[in-house]
Amino acid sequence: MDTEHPEGTEEFRLPRSRQANERLHALIPGGAHTYAKGDDQYPENLAPVISHGRGAHVWDVDGNRYIEYGSGLRSVSLGHAHPRVVEAVRRELDRGSNFVRPSIVEVEAAERFLATVPTAEMVKFAKNGSDATTAAVRLARAATGRPRVALCADHPFFSVDDWFIGTTPMSAGVPAATNELTVAFPYGDLAATEELLTRYQDEVACLILEPATHTEPPPGYLAGLRELADRHGCVLIFDEMITGFRWSEAGAQGLYGVVPDLSTFGKALGNGFAVSALAGRRDLMERGGLRHSGDRVFLLSTTHGAETHSLAAAMAVLTTYVEEGVTARLHALGERLAAGVRDAAAAMGVGDHVVVRGRASNLVFATLDENRQPSQPYRTLFLRRLLAGGVLAPSFVVSSALDDADIDHTLDVVAQACAVYRKALDAGDPTPWLEGRPVKPVFRRLA
Template sequence: MDTEEFLLPRSRLANERLHAMIPGGAHTYAKGDDQYPDNLAPVISHGRGAHVWDIDGNRYVEYGSGLRSVSLGHAHPRVIQAVRRELDRGSNFVRPSIVEVEAAERFLATVPTAEMVKFAKNGSDVTTAAVRLARAVTGRPRVAICGDHPFYSTDDWFIGTTPMSAGVPAATTELTVAFPYGDLAATEELLTRYQGEVACLILEPADHTEPSPSSPLRPSREDPTPGYLAGLRELADRHGCVLIFDEMITGLRWSEAGAQGLYGVVPDLSTFGKALGNGFAVSALAGRRDLMERGGLRHSRERVFLLSTTHGAETHSLAAAMAVLTTYVEEGVTARLHALGERLAAGVRDAAASMGVGDHLVVRGRASNLVFATLDENRQPSQQYRTLFLRRLLAGGVLAPSFVVSSALDDADIDHTVDTVAQACAVYRKALDAADPTSWLAGRPVKPVFRRLA
């Protein structure tokens, strides 16, 4: 379809209704219409498998589904069956449900490096709980975050370090310090500089950096340098701080047991979410028994308010998590995600190269978690070229803020995506030759999520 003919009138009206009632027009900033070309932000009607339909009646092959949470595809039969089985049995009680026991057992059997687990509804809750627990058990105030990871939590200890720091006291932000991924010497220097003050090192165990319009494109690694995670483990032990792995993305996508299971380095605490529920709201804090019990009742030390959420043990969400874990293990989903991602990455790279933009449309990351960068004529990250590229993808029936695959994709979906990418790259080449993408934008460029001004 020609982009000049591709219009979304119903979605455009729905977006206006969203902005009238919901700050930002979405309940998640990464889903905002500022992330899409002007007036081309589809509002979704429904999804099935690897496809979604917008309210204008268009069907798309979808990537990055639910911000990486829907890794099995929408309305996955096994997950939906498990959820339906619980719906008629009640979802929340005044005491724990037996489903909580079963879900904990299933999780710990799948992630055997953890000894205890507590469930919640979103990733921010469990990463903040991990940080609070680390501060409590060490008696130290500072949090050391890996500065190469774009997001850890909506809470002040992290958001205060971003350009959207309004409302966060400086005193809070000053307690968060950063270390670079892959650099043990710099991390040790940080721990020495703040000797006895750092409660924890928190990082995503595999290098995961989204392309940024404000910094040069860094080389991407699919795996940490050999010895890096083990070196962090040793540093944490030697300096008496807690090692926390944020496995929101790596959990299940890297292996059923997360990156810790794949790389064989055991953190003190780890956090899971996203793929765990296949779109249903469930997250997990897991880790060493002696640390986790500080948030429990069977000890004589000062209590830690670890996690206490009204809906944290919602039965149908826990049933969804159990079904997801079982499906991953029994059907080899992680291996399928990698195979699909490898096929997609190869196709996109070939399409970009054939159209002469192989150095400008760059596919990066692990096969199960692919992102892309759009570079300008000087090979610098460009929101304008990203806008041009997204417009062409949307018009071709591909909804792809990233190239993160779900296991519901098939060869025909990937072939269609690659064909659409090739068509988009033909226009990309024309814009590069003109050294001016504005003719193909038809409005303002897409914007980064984290920015100081709206």
């Protein structure tokens, strides 16, 4: 049964999703293949299990339809089952997906990618972001002969591999000796980064960071990092998993005009299909190739990295972004949504507590308590009210498939959620509105 939007009442329940979640936990550690999709990220017993999606909407196994934000952890930026992407994929499915030698699709996809991101000179495709970022780190270590990785401490995720996961509260299984080789620098602080590079003089192989997140880079910051990397002889790596295409068709490096040595892309690149990319300077990338005289670097070698249908999806995405001005549309949608949420929050007296942040194409929200501190209980309250109103929104990251009616409905639901938020603030305790345990942060030591 398609109930269009679930009723916005305290009686909103998801019995089939709850049963499906139990089945998931019985067979899959964590009940999902990505921790950020876990049911601990949603109010208790209100974690929808998805049946299918189209455009900006998804349906759960209980028959409820939702307007979806943050689709596929930001990967589905054109909307689900986008016709242009599906058509490109379908054309390849009957032609075989994987061969004993490279397919012509691989060079066509590389040409299309490098035409869209002209700051890079070579590209190698893979299936997920972690493999691409780890390959970039390995290449930097090989090129410099140095052991340490310097990562931006203010950015939440880089890889599932030990060099990063060892720095999180979920470091179980990572040897201490590995952890010691990763050091951190703060975003936006060139002096602190220079101090770090001086302290570990000639030991740091690379600086790796997202060029921008929920805050814009301070004036001159990225150019300053470029200069620091050059002066200290280390490789500058931009993780463009999120900024790629959402900031501009050529990524954040294209928008801000600062060229990294290496960069990694994923998420939006395949509109939900599994494809990522490591791109960068020819002299570095060639170290993972066959046409150089130095020591070989095992850069990326994945059986499924060049599946034809995923590369066809990537080409369709790149073409759509350029020809249809998708990045501009994402910004316009995000600006309208952000303004509406701020107005709704202010009207309900919670403008200092429900806070929208980030670039318009990549909006997140903060839920703050009476003391204006981040609050998981208040986030739980807010998510519960959004879900009950037919809005699935772990963030407010937009897709280009949203229309005016979707935004209008979202803002109506946000206003209703903010009214309840105000009641909780006045009571000094959101607990009566939670109906269960609060949502939890992804990175924590104990389950």
